[in-house]
Amino acid sequence: MKRTPILAGIGALVALGSFATPVMASEREYSPPVANDIPRNLYWGDTHLHTRNSADAYSLKNTTLGPEQAYRFARGETVEAHNGMKVKLRHPLDFLVVSDHAEFLGVFALVEDRDPDILATPLGARWRSYLDKGDYTRMFEDFVEILAGERTGEVPRNVKESIWSDVASAADQFNEPGVLTTFSGFEWSSQPKGRNLHRVVVFKDDAETVSRYLPFSSIDSDDPEDLWESLSQYEQETGGSVFAIPHNGNLSNGQMFSPVRMNGEAIDKPYAQKRAKWEPLFEVTQIKGDSETHPLLSPDDEYADFETWDQANIMLTEPKEDWMLQYEYGRSALKLGLVAGQKFGVNPYQFGMVGSTDSHTSLSTTEESNFFGKFPESEPGPERIKNKMGGRLWANSTISASGLLGVWAKENTRDELFSSMQRKEVYATSGSRIKLRFFGGWGYSMNAHQAQNYADIGYREGVPMGSPLPARSGDSPPRFIVHAAKDPDGANLEIAQIVKGWLDSEGQLHETVYDIARGHKPDEASGAASGNGVNSSGSPELASVWEDPDFEASEPAFYYARVIEVKKPRWTAYDARYFKEDPPQDSASEIQDRAYSSPVWYTPRGSS
Numbered sequence: 047m048k049r050t051p052i053l054a055g056i057g058a059l060v061a062l063g064s065f066a067t068p069v070m071a072s073e074r075e076y077s078p079p080v081a082n083d084i085p086r087n088l089y090w091g092d093t094h095l096h097t098r099n100s101a102d103a104y105s106l107k108n109t110t111l112g113p114e115q116a117y118r119f120a121r122g123e124t125v126e127a128h129n130g131m132k133v134k135l136r137h138p139l140d141f142l143v144v145s146d147h148a149e150f151l152g153v154f155a156l157v158e159d160r161d162p163d164i165l166a167t168p169l170g171a172r173w174r175s176y177l178d179k180g181d182y183t184r185m186f187e188d189f190v191e192i193l194a195g196e197r198t199g200e201v202p203r204n205v206k207e208s209i210w211s212d213v214a215s216a217a218d219q220f221n222e223p224g225v226l227t228t229f230s231g232f233e234w235s236s237q238p239k240g241r242n243l244h245r246v247v248v249f250k251d252d253a254e255t256v257s258r259y260l261p262f263s264s265i266d267s268d269d270p271e272d273l274w275e276s277l278s279q280y281e282q283e284t285g286g287s288v289f290a291i292p293h294n295g296n297l298s299n300g301q302m303f304s305p306v307r308m309n310g311e312a313i314d315k316p317y318a319q320k321r322a323k324w325e326p327l328f329e330v331t332q333i334k335g336d337s338e339t340h341p342l343l344s345p346d347d348e349y350a351d352f353e354t355w356d357q358a359n360i361m362l363t364e365p366k367e368d369w370m371l372q373y374e375y376g377r378s379a380l381k382l383g384l385v386a387g388q389k390f391g392v393n394p395y396q397f398g399m400v401g402s403t404d405s406h407t408s409l410s411t412t413e414e415s416n417f418f419g420k421f422p423e424s425e426p427g428p429e430r431i432k433n434k435m436g437g438r439l440w441a442n443s444t445i446s447a448s449g450l451l452g453v454w455a456k457e458n459t460r461d462e463l464f465s466s467m468q469r470k471e472v473y474a475t476s477g478s479r480i481k482l483r484f485f486g487g488w489g490y491s492m493n494a495h496q497a498q499n500y501a502d503i504g505y506r507e508g509v510p511m512g513s514p515l516p517a518r519s520g521d522s523p524p525r526f527i528v529h530a531a532k533d534p535d536g537a538n539l540e541i542a543q544i545v546k547g548w549l550d551s552e553g554q555l556h557e558t559v560y561d562i563a564r565g566h567k568p569d570e571a572s573g574a575a576s577g578n579g580v581n582s583s584g585s586p587e588l589a590s591v592w593e594d595p596d597f598e599a600s601e602p603a604f605y606y607a608r609v610i611e612v613k614k615p616r617w618t619a620y621d622a623r624y625f626k627e628d629p630p631q632d633s634a635s636e637i638q639d640r641a642y643s644s645p646v647w648y649t650p651r652g653s654s
Contacts, residue, residue: 084505085454085471089463090479091141092120092410093231093291093451094246094329094402099146099213100233103406104154105186106436107422111408112155113144113213117220117228119409128422133409136416136535137479140458141227144217145246148232148263149193152209153201154185161205169199186436193235193264203260210261214253223459232261234290236268238308240361242297243270246329246402247277250464251286258284269308271317274324289468291400293329295379296337297360300370303379303395318386318394326468330376330642331401331449331476333420334360334440338399338608338642339377342368347559349543349610352640353446353476362439377547380645381557384549384602387649398470398512398644399606401449401477412477413535414637417447417617428625431618431633443633447617448476452641454483454510470512470644478639480539481531484511484607486646488518490525495589500529511606512644518651523597528562529589530609530641537611538584540565540638544592548603558596563588565612581612600650607643614639 096103097112107128119125122138146152156164157173164170176185191197214230221228229248236243249256262276270290277288295302305313330337335355344350356366372378376399383395403410407425411418419425421435424442431443454471455462466472473482483501487508494503504527509516515524528542542563548556565584588609597603616637622629629635 082502082505083456084501085456085466085510086501087455087457088481089140089453089455089458090137091139091143091227091451091453091463092402093143093229093248093400094145094233094293094332094404095142095408095410096146096233096404096406097144097408098155099152099209100406101147101150101154101189102186103146103421104158105182105189106406107182108407109155109158113216113408114220116144116408116410117142117216117226121220121222121226125409127409127418127425128407129425129427131426133411133416133418135411136413139226139410141229141453141463142410143229143231143246143248144213145231145233145248146213147235148261149235149265150189150201151206151232151261152213153205156205156209163202163205167200167202169201172199193237206260207257211253211257214256218253221460224457227458227460227463229460229464230256234262234264234273236264236270237360238268238301240359240363241299241301242294242360243268243292243301244294245270245273245290245292245325247273247288247290248464248467249286249288250460251284255284255286271308271320274320277324287464289327290325291327291329292325293332293402293404294334294337294360295328295374295376296335296340296355297358298374299359299364299366300373303373303382305373305382313386313394315390315392318390318392321394322392322396326397326470327400327472328376328379328397329402330399330474331446332404333445333448334404335446336448336476337375339375340371343371343375343378344557344559349608349638349640352638353448355444376642377545377557380604381547381549381555384547384604385553385555388549388602393647396647398467398472399474399642400451400467400472401474402451403449412447412450414447414477414615414617415620417620420445426621426624428627431621431627431629441630443618443630446476450475450477450479452479452482471510473511473641473643475641476639478533478536478611478641480533480536480609480611480639480641482607482609482641482643483527483529484643484646485509485527486513486515486524486605488516488520488522488524490527490591492525492591492593495527495529495591500527500589503527509646511646514647514649518599521599523594524605524648525591525593526605526607526646527591528607528609529587530607531587532611536639537580537614538565538582538586539588540584540610540612542588542590543608543610544605545608546594546603546605548598548601550598550601559608560592562592563590580614584612602650603648604645605648606645608640610638610640612638
């Protein structure tokens with residue numbers, strides 16, 4: 047057989063590429079990572095962590111661990127917790143936002159440190175008197191009364207500016223691209239009538255830029271539209287970049303995604319435009335419960351009742367009513383967004399889904415076997431699963447070892463991570479480091495998930511999670527690539543699903559959960575559980591290409607992937623074994639951690 051010389055073959059290919067079919071320069075590159083410059087790296091982080099600079103954290107005994115300790119712990123160093131135990135992450139985080147509450151940010155710590163500027167004020171003197179008596183409870187009550195307008199208290203502007211400058215400088219000091227990327231941030235803590243409307247605010251910029259702004263607090267206004275205006279002014283005046291992340295809709299008692307604005311008027315197009323711009327993400331899982339969906343909202347979803355918190359508002363002052371639920375949960379909000387999008391031409395709830403901790407211990411921990419709680423009094427100890435946080439808040443046994451934010455980005459830097467979050471190429475997990483890819487398109491091969499370069503195919507022929515589907519060509523329904531791998535240190539995967547929500551031609555909203563891949567079941571001889579209590583069924587990887595069998599070209603829709611682990615011990619079970627204490631009878635001892643991709647949206651041709 048006559049063989050073509052290697053050099054002659056290459057020359058023929060070059061000639062073909064040069065003269066027969068013009069190509070882009072990037073397509074002529076031999077090295078695929080250069081020719082296909084896509085986000086190939088998965089980074090893990092927490093955008094919602096509190097330190098002693100938060101008034102509630104401090105008054106509930108986090109008096110020693112500030113931002114410096116939070117950053118050191120996140121990058122893998124050993125830190126001493128408030129209970130005296132040494133604690134360390136098995137795997138460090140890749141990025142972190144310390145997001146202490148804007149309301150009296152850092153002031154309790156200044157009082158503790160006897161700062162002369164704050165002690166010279168009536169507020170500082172009053173709080174110092176409480177500290178001298180060791181009355182942290184009264185400090186907390188005083189703080190809450192000021193937020194509720196029942197008591198006065200002012201902090202001089204120069205003191206607030208100094209504190210914020212120190213916060214931003216600490217973020218810069220510990221920012222080490224490629225190792226631990228740190229962002230300046232704070233939490234705006236609005237809760238009108240005890241209904242949670244909290245947002246975490248994340249800045250891309252350096253301390254010099256961020257320090258030109260003063261954190262906007264709920265004392266300034268409890269209306270999110272005023273917060274957005276403040277963020278707009280920041281960008282206009284500094285040239286910087288910023289966005290906000292709402293969380294705990296499940297504690298808002300129907301207010302987080304309400305059709306009525308704070309001023310009593312119905313939401314409208316300007317509102318939709320502002321919300322879509324300033325809130326690209328929604329924190330769907332964290333310590334205070336899971337906000338993906340609720341069993342009453344999704345009665346046909348067997349996995350809907352997961353770490354459900356549905357008793358009351360955040361202040362525990364107003365019981366939950368069933369009508370409130372549709373305005374609290376991520377999946378329901380995504381459906382409501384389809385209605386708003388059709389009405390206004392802008393979808394205010396076209397958000398990506400993320401997880402974070404909301405820990406107030408300065409320690410970002412999400413592993414069931416290494417969970418250090420919400421407040422210092424919920425750190426590991428013989429009594430924590432029997433007691434309430436601070437002795438008066440939620441039962442410690444109900445809090446979740448959640449959550450994490452996975453970001454697909456080109457590199458671990460502020461610019462790249464922030465860009466990925468803005469474009470929603472991110473996903474949430476309830477604590478495990480499940481690796482998840484999700485793509486949508488019109489022409490994927492049904493075996494595309496089996497290709498070694500499935501991610502290249504996903505980008506080239508469609509869009510990643512967090513994006514709208516490209517314009518439809520032809521009459522085919524959309525197809526989706528799902529590729530998931532277990533946490534290397536965690537449980538196998540039980541099932542991969544696609545959740546679809548859509549708006550029909552009659553104006554009715556619907557949802558369906560499609561099972562697209564299942565893990566294997568254990569052999570009878572091997573038993574159902576491994577030695578550490580983790581169910582031995584499931585698979586280390588699940589992947590599939592799925593085509594929507596119920597697609598209607600005239601109906602707007604969204605799709606997202608949900609991947610669920612097999613059962614494993616919950617943190618309460620680890621506590622019971624370690625401390626030889628029986629957990630409360632109503633406390634769960636098992637959990638099925640999960641991941642939620644950001645959605646992909648379909649909008650019919652001709653719609654805005």
